[in-house]
Amino acid sequence: MQDREEWLADTLVGLADTLVADFDVIDFLSTLTERLVELLGAAEVGLVLADSQGNLRVMAATTERMRMLDLFEVQTNEGPCLDCYRSGQPVLNVGLDSALERWPVFAPMARDSGFVAVHALALRLRDQVIGAVNIFHTDPVTIGDREIHLAQALTDVATIGLLQERAVRRASDLSEQLQRALNSRVVIEQAKGVVAERAGVDMDTAFGWLRGYARSNNRRLAEVASHVVERTLPVGTLQTAAAAAGPRRADPWSR
Amino acid sequence: MPGWCAVIPRAFERAIQARAGAGGAPALSLRELCDAAAEATSLRASIVLTTEARHQAAIAASDGVAAIEDLQFTLGEGPGVDAQADGRAVLVGDLATRTTRWAQFVPAARALGVESVFAFPLQLGAIRAGVLSLYAGRVDPFEPHQLGELATLAVLVTDALLAMQSGAEAEELAWSLAHAADHRAVVHQATGMVSVQLSCSAQDALARIRARAFAEGVSVDDVARRIVDRRLRFER
Numbered sequence: 001m002q003d004r005e006e007w008l009a010d011t012l013v014g015l016a017d018t019l020v021a022d023f024d025v026i027d028f029l030s031t032l033t034e035r036l037v038e039l040l041g042a043a044e045v046g047l048v049l050a051d052s053q054g055n056l057r058v059m060a061a062t063t064e065r066m067r068m069l070d071l072f073e074v075q076t077n078e079g080p081c082l083d084c085y086r087s088g089q090p091v092l093n094v095g096l097d098s099a100l101e102r103w104p105v106f107a108p109m110a111r112d113s114g115f116v117a118v119h120a121l122a123l124r125l126r127d128q129v130i131g132a133v134n135i136f137h138t139d140p141v142t143i144g145d146r147e148i149h150l151a152q153a154l155t156d157v158a159t160i161g162l163l164q165e166r167a168v169r170r171a172s173d174l175s176e177q178l179q180r181a182l183n184s185r186v187v188i189e190q191a192k193g194v195v196a197e198r199a200g201v202d203m204d205t206a207f208g209w210l211r212g213y214a215r216s217n218n219r220r221l222a223e224v225a226s227h228v229v230e231r232t233l234p235v236g237t238l239q240t241a242a243a244a245a246g247p248r249r250a251d252p253w254s255r
Numbered sequence: 256m257p258g259w260c261a262v263i264p265r266a267f268e269r270a271i272q273a274r275a276g277a278g279g280a281p282a283l284s285l286r287e288l289c290d291a292a293a294e295a296t297s298l299r300a301s302i303v304l305t306t307e308a309r310h311q312a313a314i315a316a317s318d319g320v321a322a323i324e325d326l327q328f329t330l331g332e333g334p335g336v337d338a339q340a341d342g343r344a345v346l347v348g349d350l351a352t353r354t355t356r357w358a359q360f361v362p363a364a365r366a367l368g369v370e371s372v373f374a375f376p377l378q379l380g381a382i383r384a385g386v387l388s389l390y391a392g393r394v395d396p397f398e399p400h401q402l403g404e405l406a407t408l409a410v411l412v413t414d415a416l417l418a419m420q421s422g423a424e425a426e427e428l429a430w431s432l433a434h435a436a437d438h439r440a441v442v443h444q445a446t447g448m449v450s451v452q453l454s455c456s457a458q459d460a461l462a463r464i465r466a467r468a469f470a471e472g473v474s475v476d477d478v479a480r481r482i483v484d485r486r487l488r489f490e491r
Binding site for chain 1: 381457
């Protein structure tokens, strides 16, 4: 990252772009995870939100591989995201080898997936923690204070965007918006299943098609997903569009 | 820590368990589900189920509010209609403030003694099973934090409803409410896959997956994972 200031300005503008009406929550959060990968030199980044029962649910991840999603889902019970969510404090530079007792299920799972170190940052709205960002490294790196501050700043911008803060005056608005965001994510999972079964592709590819189609047609990912599940958008259309777009260039999902 | 409280959801679970344990009925009825929601909130409640084409398919309501549902259906306006159409909660602490939005519904509902309405879509991704509405005879019956609890209640009612529709027996239903474990990505992915395999709706696909899990005595997760790994297919 040669010019960090320029990168940061671009990123903030990019995130602010999504603050306009009718923005796509899931795509917005995906963008945040990609920017955090760039900023922190991370291998993977994912984001979880707490549902109305306080369980952490995956909203976005830089890959949609099942094993990666599992690593977030296990954190309903233990892991850096849960620690961060409960305490409101960041979890920084934790080597997985030294965390086997702290996270007896999560740490070995993450290590088996090739990761060495993890971090988590809180998604906060005023005094309330609504979720966490999880950062995975495959090298034993230490993230410096400067990077952490920048990462937290991006996360804060994203939280405001996610909740359209001005609209969140009451606890009921907050829980309603979170519930809607979580439901969008469920539609996307259902649509991935439809595409995977119909076209005989894996979930990662299915997600790439959905997202590629949404982006190139300027439509919301959750809306495209909903049409796929309801059969008002044929999987063949996504497949054709993906073939026309060529290999998934410059797309972090294809890593 | 977030301010989630769980007084209403816990009360709902107890109300379901009490009904599941009583009378030896093989399964809960829609009316019992509705009554449990009413009991947990100390309000009158209705559950309106909708078809895939979003038409009313079935209705259960506390005494005195069935007429309000009929009214919404006839007029084609009201909080329940909006909740269903928009897929979002419609929370109206004071109906008198919405006379413009629902010009015919508001006076008619107030004439029936209703002053506030809280309507929640019963949905899971693309599955939209219906609407839960709660009716109060006074303005603003809830504190803001309790409205968050109502959102949780709606999630539990959705769970119970989808379990009921897959033929779960009462005891299993009570159990599955206490172990709400089927919100994992793999279950939703499997739902999409099975809907293709059986050429059916997502709702029916989920019902088949759950029924299979109950029949085999394994978790819904377990069945879903086999489907996603392509070790299990459903045949028409």
